Amino acid sequence: MIILDAAHPSGPAEQIRAQITALIQSGELAADARLPPVRQLAGDLRVAAGTVAKAYKELESTGLVRTGRANGTRVNPGLVLDxxxxxxxxxxxxxxxxxxxxxxxxxxxxxxxxxx
Known part of the structure; x- marks a missing residue:
């Protein structure tokens, strides 16, 4: 579960990225787990879809997730802490x-x- 803090020094996209990274590295998001669609997560968090898209793009650039049209955004295998x-x-x-x-x-x- 992602919680945004308006008083946090980093913006919402960075908070989303950091929290998803932590969920992946801790194993709470398993390998190949599907992340919510951008618009769904944006609605849940009450942020712009572009904010979530930015976080997902940063996660993809670090190799933590992969994005495919039919499969959505999924956690890359082998990137969780044992x-x-x-x-x-x-x-x-x-x-x-x-x-x-x-x-x-x-x-x-x-x-x-x-x-x-």
């Missing part, structure tokens, strides 16, 4: 919260580790 990786991420999040770290702190730590 169960062990997801549990590792959840452990890191739990430890970071206990340590009082912000999301930005954790992202910085991950960036340093990623580049090491």
């Amino acid at each position: 169960t062990l990786a997801l549990k590792d991420v959840q452990r890191v999040v739990t430890a970071a919260r206990k340590a009082g770290l912000s999301l930005e702190d954790v992202q910085g730590i991950i960036a340093v580790s990623w580049n090491a």
